[in-house]
Amino acid sequence: MTPIGRDPDVFPPYLYEAYRGTIRRAPEAPLVEFRPTLSEVTGPGPALSAVAQEDSDLTRNAGTGAEAIGERIIVTGRVLDADGDPVPGTLIEVWQANAAGRYRHLVDQHHAPLDPNFLGVGRCLTDAQGAYRFTTIKPGAYPWLNHENAWRPAHIHFSLFGTSWLARLITQMYFPGDPLHALDPIMNSVPTAEARARLIAAYAHDVTQPQWALGYRFDIVLRGPKATPFEPFESAAQAGR
Amino acid sequence: MTRLGLTPSQTVGPFFHGMIQDGANVLVTPHTRGDRIRIEGRVRDGDGAPVPDALLEIWQANAHGRYRHPADRRDVPLDPTFIGFGRARTDGAGAYWFETVKPGPVPFPVADAWQAPHVNLAVSARGLLNHLLTRIYFDDEAANRTDPVLQRVPDARRSTLVAARTLVNGAAVYRFDVVLQGRAETVFFDL
Helix, strand or coil: CCCCCCCCCCCCCCCCCCCHHHCCCCCCCCCEECCCCHHHHCCCHHHHHHHCCCECECCCCCCCCCCCCCCEEEEEEEEEECCCCECCCCEEEEEECCCCCCCCCCCCCCCCCCCCCCCCEEEEECCCCCEEEEEEECCCCEEECCCCCEEECCEEEEEECCCCHHHCEEEEEECCCCCCHHHCHHHHCCCCHHHHHCCECEECCCCCECCCEEEEECCEEECCHHHCCCHHHHHHHHHHC | CCCCCCCCCCCCCCCCHHHCCCCCCECCCCCCCCCEEEEEEEEECCCCCECCCEEEEEECCCCCCCCCCCCCCCCCCCCCCCCCEEEEECCCCCEEEEEEECCCCEECCCCCCEECCEEEEEEEECCCCCCEEEEEEECCCHHHHHCCCHHHCCHHHHHHHEEEEEEECCEEEEECCEECCCCCCCCCEEC
């Protein structure tokens, strides 16, 4: 059986001091291990997908009848498991700053304009091949208070449920060629360059639509059901009946 | 077989509120079967300060102990009014709450072993580069003494996973605080 657990070459540590927010929030005691049970090999993904309302065009979903300001882009890709199999029908949620680098959120006091025609939130489901597609605008970079003259590189937040509680992933997608990558402690909390590269979308000219929008491709790989033992639960259940 | 590298986790950040729909912390309808309960508490950091920007997500079996998921193929009833997933964000005081039903016991992957009723909890926040996984058990369950997962937790820390029952105007309220760091740190799992 494939070992379960977070690969330390891929997943950030909880404590990463360059990102100051981790210093008082990272757990200090050892995490407790156990073999996944029915509680972990199940998860809300399939049930949520069945009731999800798709809302994948962030340039037009503010309900104002008008279009968001900014550089229109298409972000598309596939959701796969570690065996390379597609994860079909799974819910993806995205949220992001507007073109000026401002979130529609009370806590965001960045001195940049809000766009009344941009909510910055979208949802879609992967198709039978695991493919998804959003239309949005390219988010702006924005300042934060982590260190002197700190700026977050442009990014889109992604949330995925996958097929099990252990497949749950919350991450961020970055744009290629951004000089802020090297300066960003959140991105650099990912320990290896190989793993960091998986957070950066590729410019995709075949996705770009003439006279309309630039295209980016971003594939996402989740922990899959094959890493978890299903069979013993049926026998346990039969023994329990 | 090709193994693909997993996509790394990044923090949920402080700006996720737009994706949490109103009522996401109420898992039940008036028709949901089982004992109605409220789970509430606060999230605190290593200084004991409230965490006002946390996302809590729960996943649980229904009152019969059945998960709404294709991997749970047991002959135990589903409840059409109950998915078993909820989301809450903490308020300015770090407080959260869920309205749900008490889950039934679920099997453990060893024949004849059972897990005590529990709710699976994932905590995300600014400053957490990966979400944290833990469980909420209930202090009025005798089955806690034999729960195989609780047995893996050192004695002195086990109480951090057990919610305390009170009655408020006749309704069952379970108190479950999450301490991210330091003394009384909640037990989190490596899974």
